[in-house]
Amino acid sequence: MNDQHLAVRGASKRFGTASVLDDLSLAVARGEFVSLLGPSGCGKTTLLRCIAGLLRLDAGSIAVAGRDISALPAHRRNVGVVFQNYALFPHLTVAQNIGFGLRAQGVPAAAAAPRIAEALALVRMAEFADRPVTALSGGQQQRVAVARALVVRPTLLLLDEPFSALDRKLRETMQVELKHLLREVGITAIFVTHDQEEALVVSDRIAVMNAGRIEQLADPATLYQRPASLYVLDFVGQSMRLGGTVSAAGLGEVTVETRLGTVRAPGAFAPGSRVVVAVRPEAVTLTETPPGGRNTLAARVSEVSFLGSRTQLHLDLPAGEDRGVVELPRLPPGIGPGSAVPLAFPIADTMVFPAA
Amino acid sequence: MKRDPLGLLALPGVGYLALVFLAPLLLLLWSSVRGPEGWTLDGYVRLLGDPYYRGVIAASLQLALITTGGALLLGYPAAFALARARGGWQVVLFALIFLPLTVSIIVKSFGWGIVLRRDGILNWALLNLGLIERPVRMIFTEGALYAGMINVFLPFMVLPIFAVVRMLDPRLPDAAATLGASPWFSFRRVTLPLSLPGVVAGVSLVFSLSVAAYVTPSLLMGDRYMTMSMVMAKAFLNLRDWQLGAAMAAVLLAMALAVVVGAAALQRRLGGR
Numbered sequence: 001m002n003d004q005h006l007a008v009r010g011a012s013k014r015f016g017t018a019s020v021l022d023d024l025s026l027a028v029a030r031g032e033f034v035s036l037l038g039p040s041g042c043g044k045t046t047l048l049r050c051i052a053g054l055l056r057l058d059a060g061s062i063a064v065a066g067r068d069i070s071a072l073p074a075h076r077r078n079v080g081v082v083f084q085n086y087a088l089f090p091h092l093t094v095a096q097n098i099g100f101g102l103r104a105q106g107v108p109a110a111a112a113a114p115r116i117a118e119a120l121a122l123v124r125m126a127e128f129a130d131r132p133v134t135a136l137s138g139g140q141q142q143r144v145a146v147a148r149a150l151v152v153r154p155t156l157l158l159l160d161e162p163f164s165a166l167d168r169k170l171r172e173t174m175q176v177e178l179k180h181l182l183r184e185v186g187i188t189a190i191f192v193t194h195d196q197e198e199a200l201v202v203s204d205r206i207a208v209m210n211a212g213r214i215e216q217l218a219d220p221a222t223l224y225q226r227p228a229s230l231y232v233l234d235f236v237g238q239s240m241r242l243g244g245t246v247s248a249a250g251l252g253e254v255t256v257e258t259r260l261g262t263v264r265a266p267g268a269f270a271p272g273s274r275v276v277v278a279v280r281p282e283a284v285t286l287t288e289t290p291p292g293g294r295n296t297l298a299a300r301v302s303e304v305s306f307l308g309s310r311t312q313l314h315l316d317l318p319a320g321e322d323r324g325v326v327e328l329p330r331l332p333p334g335i336g337p338g339s340a341v342p343l344a345f346p347i348a349d350t351m352v353f354p355a356a
Numbered sequence: 357m358k359r360d361p362l363g364l365l366a367l368p369g370v371g372y373l374a375l376v377f378l379a380p381l382l383l384l385l386w387s388s389v390r391g392p393e394g395w396t397l398d399g400y401v402r403l404l405g406d407p408y409y410r411g412v413i414a415a416s417l418q419l420a421l422i423t424t425g426g427a428l429l430l431g432y433p434a435a436f437a438l439a440r441a442r443g444g445w446q447v448v449l450f451a452l453i454f455l456p457l458t459v460s461i462i463v464k465s466f467g468w469g470i471v472l473r474r475d476g477i478l479n480w481a482l483l484n485l486g487l488i489e490r491p492v493r494m495i496f497t498e499g500a501l502y503a504g505m506i507n508v509f510l511p512f513m514v515l516p517i518f519a520v521v522r523m524l525d526p527r528l529p530d531a532a533a534t535l536g537a538s539p540w541f542s543f544r545r546v547t548l549p550l551s552l553p554g555v556v557a558g559v560s561l562v563f564s565l566s567v568a569a570y571v572t573p574s575l576l577m578g579d580r581y582m583t584m585s586m587v588m589a590k591a592f593l594n595l596r597d598w599q600l601g602a603a604m605a606a607v608l609l610a611m612a613l614a615v616v617v618g619a620a621a622l623q624r625r626l627g628g629r
Contacts, residue, residue, distance in 0.1 A: 054530050074533035075542075081534040087527040091549050100545070101535030152536055 005030040005188045006051070006156055011060035013046055013212075020046045022212035023060070028188060030065075033179065034217075035191040035199035037235065038209035044192045047209075048158050051190070053077045064155050075104075080154030084161040086145035088133040094144050095120065095129040101152035119151040122181065138166050139174055146178065150185060157182065157189045163198055175201045196236045200224075208232045224280070230353045233278055238325040240315065240343075241278035243355060246271050254352060259322065260297040260343075265350035274355035281312065281327035283349040286335075290344035297343045299324065304336055313341070381609075388602030399603030409587065413607065416584040420567035423505040424513075427562050428555065430506065431513035435554070438514065439521040457511050465575040468504040469495055472576075496577055504576045509566050513558040520554030553623050560619035564612035584608045 006028040013021040020043045028034050036044040049055040051062055053074030061070045069077050088097050098119050102112040120126045123143035128136065133144060142162060149157060162178070163171045179202050182189050193199050199206045200220045207217040208231070216228040227233040233241070244258035246269045256263045256277050263277045279295075290296060302316035311331040315324030326343065335341060388399050403409045438449050456464065471477050472494040479491040494500050524547070532542035570585035584604055591601030 052530075052534050054533065074530070075536050075538055077534075078536065079534060081531065083527050083531055085527075087525060087531040089528060089531075089546055100532070100537070104532065104535055104537035104541050104545070148535065 004028070005032070005065055006190070007061075007063045008047070008051070009061050009063075011047065011050060011062070012058050013043075013050060013055065014058055020212050021050070021057070021060075024213055025060075026207060026214060026217070028190065031186055031188055032205065033182065033189045033191065033203045035193055035203040035206045036209055037193055037196060037199040037206050039194055039235075042209040043212040044194075044209050045160060048081075048160055048190065048192045051156070052079050052081050052158055054081075078152070078154050080149035080152065080157045082142070082145045082149050082157065082159040082162050085165050086141045088141055088144055088148070090132075090134050093130050093132055094125060094136070097133055097144055098148045098151050100148065105152060115151055119147040122150070122185075123147040139170050142166065142174060142178075146181070150187070154187070157187050159189060159191045161193055162191065163193075163195075171198075172201075178202070200236075206236075208235055225349075227351070230276060230278075230356055233351065233353065238281050238327075239278045240281065240284065240324045240326055241276050242317075242322050242324075243274070243276050246273045246275055253347070256352065258297075259318065260299055263295045263297070263350060264347045265295075265352040266348065267352040269352065269354070276353045276355050278351045278353065279345045279349055281325045282310075284326045284328075284343050284345045286328065286332060286341050287344045288342040293347050294344045295347055295350060299341055299343055301335060301337055301339045301341055304331065306331070384602050384605055387598050388606050391599060396599075399599035400606075402600060403603045403607065409604075412582045412584055412587050415581060416567055416569075416608075417611070419501070419505065419569065419573065419581070419583060420563050422502050423509055423566040423569075424559055424563045426502060426506040427510050427513040428559060431510055431558065432517055432551075432555065434510075435514050435517035435521050438518050439524075453514050454511055456507070461508055461571045462575070464508055465504055465572045468500065468507070468572075468576055472500050496580055498577075498581070501573060501576045501581060504572050505566055505569060508569075508572055509562045512561045512565060516557035516561060517551060517554035520557075521551050524550055556619045556623045560616045563615045567612055567615075568608055 004027045006026070008024065008026040011021050011024045011026075012019070022043075024043070024047065026034075026047075036047060038044050046055060050057050053069070053072060053076075057070060061068055063069065064077075064079065069079075089100060092100065095116055099112055099116045102115060107115075116129075117126070120129055123146055125140065125143050125147065128140065128144075133141060136144065142165075145162075163174055166174060175198060191199065191202055203220065205217060205219050206223050208215045208223065210231050216223060216232045218226075218228075223232065223236050227236065230241075233239055242258040242260060242263065244256040244263065246254050247257050247262070248255040249269060249271055252266055252268065254265055254267045254269050254275070256265065256275055258277065265277050267275075269275055288296075300316040301313050303314040305312040305314070310327050310329055313326045313328065313335070315326065317324045389395055389397060391398055434449075434453060438446065438453065441449050459467075469476075473479070474491045474493065474495070476495070478494060479488075482488045483491065528546050528550070529539075529542050532546050533539075537545070568585050569583055570589065573581050573583045574586060584607070588601050588604045588608070591597045591604060595601075
């Protein structure tokens with residue numbers, strides 16, 4: 001990639017005997033929004049702190065706009081950070097918080113004032129300029145944190161779980177608002193999150209992290225429709241998945257025997273291999289006589305969840321590697337817990353992974 | 357306005373203090389302005405008019421300022437180390453700083469005497485290392501007095517600063533750094549202002565304790581360094597001049613009170629921002 005803005009190469013970091021980042025590489029284009037998605041302990045926050053300069057890498061390098069910044073201390077990197085819970089300075093007002101970076105960098109007060117006013121206007125906080133930050137709501141604090149980070153014109157903005165302190169409703173609004181605002185500014189942004197929905201909303205590409213490595217880096221649609229591994233499949237979205245054994249293979253397609261029946265899927269595995277087949281919940285329909293090119297299975301419903309725009313059926317499957325969630329736009333009459341249902345889903349949408 | 361019934365919980369404590377502290381205090385103040393011939397300011401006139409007593413007040417003030425300053429200089433970084441230390445280290449540091457509190461001031465002051473004596477441990481060590489040729493006089497010097505005073509009062513500086521620093525969000529210096537603040541700028545503009553309430557509390561505590569010091573100066577300096585408390589004791593016990601002693605007590609009280617009230621006002625102003 002030519003317009004590569006952030007380049008992390010071979011990053012490794014250990015805390016004692018635990019390897020937190022394991023030879024990780026990541027390239028982000030200028031103006032791109034990338035999420036680091038993973039469960040706690042996967043290394044995503046450590047990677048963010050290493051990029052910001054708050055931690056040093058044990059090995060590897062970090063370059064921004066072609067310049068290696070690995071050896072610079074945090075205050076010389078010009079990498080902005082929006083912290084989880086925002087870390088606003090409690091003894092300063094909104095305007096003083098936003099002006100802090102300018103003052104620290106020796107910008108004269110006369111030159112700083114218009115930039116502070118501009119940043120306040122950008123996040124629609126102008127009328128709160130002289131309030132103490134401790135008197136602000138969560139959403140307002142987040143806006144101040146964003147303005148404080150942006151006003152010094154960083155080359156890169158890192159956001160550490162920026163929405164986790166907000167309640168659900170506000171979180172959804174702020175995700176869209178912040179994405180729009182950052183796009184307007186044109187900055188390159190890296191979000192750290194454990195919330196897959198948030199990652200899907202805010203990012204151009206998502207890096208799913210697992211044990212100090214990037215398991216898959218792709219745009220949200222690819223990640224959802226073509227997960228590279230069972231780990232990614234489970235972390236992003238829900239699915240119906242069934243363990244089985246390959247009974248036949250050829251012509252880019254495998255036939256798998258599962259507990260619910262025979263399933264065909266695009267893929268290449270040797271006969272006899274232990275595999276897991278999976279399908280996204282919305283690809284499944286309830287029909288006994290589907291059009292061609294589909295798999296059909298018979299299952300029993302264990303629970304029904306009404307979610308408004310759609311209804312989820314949880315299938316009664318034995319515990320283990322089998323898991324069953326199916327989604328329907330509308331629940332057909334007469335279906336409830338205990339009902340036997342015929343499932344149909346396109347062969348082309350069926351995924352197959354090596355069994356874990 | 358509705359009264360908070362919880363306020364009544366303070367009654368036993370306040371009543372006890374009123375009985376054993378406030379009443380004798382008022383009695384003391386009364387005796388400072390009550391002579392055999394009725395009301396008089398004679399005690400204060402004799403005290404403040406005499407260059408010797410003025411010197412004692414100045415010496416007490418100097419001792420308290422140096423002790424407070426020294427304890428702040430040593431205690432402030434120690435409080436940070438204590439707050440940042442993890443697990444076992446914190447226990448060790450805690451013990452180092454607070455165990456001395458369990459030893460009586462008299463024992464500690466005698467201890468300093470033994471260390472600093474002409475034939476004491478320090479002189480012995482320096483002689484044997486060949487750093488000095490004959491014993492140096494350490495005890496009964498002002499340096500020894502300051503060392504002893506700071507040793508006695510240091511925990512009272514560390515504790516309140518530690519209590520404040522412990523609650524500081526460690527991500528605030530991180531945030532400052534990512535905004536381009538050097539460690540020094542970050543300390544001056546973030547850490548220092550946020551830790552000031554602890555400093556104010558520690559300074560008023562150590563100042564009011566050390567301005568009234570009696571045991572440590574008596575044991576380490578004797579009559580060579582008269583503090584207000586020592587003069588007070590002499591006035592009451594040797595001279596039987598209650599009026600003078602009470603006047604000295606009132607002046608001492610006023611000085612300590614001024615610092616405590618001033619510090620509280622300063623803290624309110626800093627906290628209100």
